[in-house]
Amino acid sequence: LRLTAAYPLAAPLNLMAGVPFMTEESEILGHPEDQVFLVLGWARAYPGLVKPEEILKPEAIRDIVPLIDGRHSADELNTQIAKAVGKRKGLVSAEDLFLPAYLEALRKDPESLAYYRAQMAARLDTWTPPKDLKVLLAASPTDEVVRYSNSSGEAAWAEAKAPGSGLRLLDLQAKDHGRGAGEALLYAVLDIDRDEAQAQAAGQAMKP
Numbered sequence: 225l226r227l228t229a230a231y232p233l234a235a236p237l238n239l240m241a242g243v244p245f246m247t248e249e250s251e252i253l254g255h256p257e258d259q260v261f262l263v264l265g266w267a268r269a270y271p272g273l274v275k276p277e278e279i280l281k282p283e284a285i286r287d288i289v290p291l292i293d294g295r296h297s298a299d300e301l302n303t304q305i306a307k308a309v310g311k312r313k314g315l316v317s318a319e320d321l322f323l324p325a326y327l328e329a330l331r332k333d334p335e336s337l338a339y340y341r342a343q344m345a346a347r348l349d350t351w352t353p354p355k356d357l358k359v360l361l362a363a364s365p366t367d368e369v370v371r372y373s374n375s376s377g378e379a380a381w382a383e384a385k386a387p388g389s390g391l392r393l394l395d396l397q398a399k400d401h402g403r404g405a406g407e408a409l410l411y412a413v414l415d416i417d418r419d420e421a422q423a424q425a426a427g428q429a430m431k432p
Contacts, residue, residue: 253317254368255298258369264276266343273342278326279322284308305321357390361393362407364396378391
């Protein structure tokens, strides 16, 4: 495959994955490993601006960050993080990972935080795709990790701001995030296959 461009899907996308406690949902983190991934990812993308030591508790940096070494599955990380904070799996909260000062600022003055500002500036659902760039947004209405409104909101934005961009929204049948990723990949491969076949047919039709 020829990769034209990649978008960092760790952007908040209305999900506010780095700050889930900004919503009315429970502050229990269904995927605490994602929170650590995100902090490290944004810190790597914005060195000097997003600093893990200003976001994560010292014990989280000491005991959890070293686990992010590419050798553990998400489920293993989930289990290890719960063990590190002395909780049962599925009961890890925002307070277990994040500094109290960070949480307080996030609730009272989020714009004061570089992490929040960086995420808000990179929202996918307000991204204007270039003209003629084919983009397939595959989303499941029942995704438990990324809200469906992220993709539907971006589709509406693109239709209004860049109607010639070629962006379209595909509703997946998969009920969860993991299976949705597999289904989306299959659709992408089928799309590429179809486009290649059409291009070949058009090329042959032009031959004398």
